Structure formats: C-alpha cells, structure tokens
Amino acid sequence: MADDLKxxxxxxxxxxxxxxxxxxxxxxxxxxxxxxxxxxAVQAVGASAAAVRKHLGK
Known part of the structure; x- marks a missing residue:
C-alpha cells in the first residue's frame, strides 16, 4: 500500500x-x-506543541 502524501x-x-x-x-x-x-496560540506561547495544548486547554 502506498503512503498517502496528502x-x-x-x-x-x-x-x-x-x-x-x-x-x-x-x-x-x-x-x-x-x-x-x-x-x-502559537503567537501567545510559542511553537511548542505542549505549550499550545496547555494554552488551548487540550
């Protein structure tokens, strides 16, 4: 099976x-x-996925 590049x-x-x-x-x-x-969220807390999740309450 081919990878879905999209x-x-x-x-x-x-x-x-x-x-x-x-x-x-x-x-x-x-x-x-x-x-x-x-x-x-990225502008507020930076590019860290963990920080963005925390900022968004996820």
Missing part, C-alpha cells in the same frame, strides 16, 4: 510550524481548533 504530519511533533500548510491541517485537526485559534 496526509503528512509535522516532521517534529513537539513543535508547530504555522508556515507550512500540511502542519496547519494536521494541528487544527489534531487539536480541534480553527487556523486562527492555532495561530493565536
């Missing part, structure tokens, strides 16, 4: 890169938030 997750799951479309798709779906909410 469903790429982040290369480093401990950090969130809001400048990559595939990471935005992954993290908004994984966290159940909008792109705007994700961008605000």
């Amino acid at each position: 469903d790429r997750g982040p290369q480093d799951r401990s950090r969130i890169n809001v400048n990559e479309a595939h990471e935005l798709r992954y993290w908004t779906q994984a966290l159940g938030v909008t792109e705007a909410q994700l961008r605000e």
Whole structure:
C-alpha cells in the first residue's frame, strides 16, 4: 500500500510550524481548533506543541 502524501504530519511533533500548510491541517485537526485559534496560540506561547495544548486547554 502506498503512503498517502496528502496526509503528512509535522516532521517534529513537539513543535508547530504555522508556515507550512500540511502542519496547519494536521494541528487544527489534531487539536480541534480553527487556523486562527492555532495561530493565536502559537503567537501567545510559542511553537511548542505542549505549550499550545496547555494554552488551548487540550
């Protein structure tokens, strides 16, 4: 079975890169938030996935 190249997750799951479309798709779906909410959280607490989860209450 071939890999689904459209469903790429982040290369480093401990950090969130809001400048990559595939990471935005992954993290908004994984966290159940909008792109705007994700961008605000990253701006508020930085790119650490753990810090963003905590900020969002996830």
